[in-house]
Amino acid sequence: MKLPKELREKEELRTSxxxxxxxxxxxxxxxxxxxLSENTWKDYVEKAKLKYKENRFKKIYLCKKHYKAAKKIRQKDNKYNQKKGFLDDSLNSGRVR
Ligand SMILES: [Zn+2]
Structure with missing residues (x-):
């Protein structure tokens, strides 16, 4: 049986x-x-100007407040990427002018 992601995270957060x-x-x-996976979240946490302790599990653990801060950056980043793709498209079609 597969556990939902949130539940699995909760399990991970508990030490033995x-x-x-x-x-x-x-x-x-x-x-x-x-x-959170360090690979995915490292940049966002750093961009949120947070310094974190690395651990051997390659995980970043965040409290509510810091998770919110990192999530904000991540959402901005995603928006930026989407926008960039959009701009590239419009740039190509704009060349006709
Ligand atoms: Zn914190």
Whole structure:
């Protein structure tokens, strides 16, 4: 049986002792709400001007506040990429002028 992604993340956030993981951002001691892949989220976390502690699981754990900050950057980034594709299209058709 496949677990939904959110549930799996919750499982990951629990250590074997049953206590929760904490936010990877340096100087932040809040409980993590999300466990994210370092590969995917590294840039966004860095662009949000957050410094995080790396760990051997290649995961970034974020509390609610820091996850929101990183998510904002990610959404902006996605929008920018979509826009860029759109602009490329319009640029090509605009050459006719
Ligand atoms: Zn945090």
């Amino acid at each position: 002792g049953g206590s929760s993981k904490y936010c990877s951002v340096i100087k932040c001691r809040k409980e993590a709400v999300r466990s």
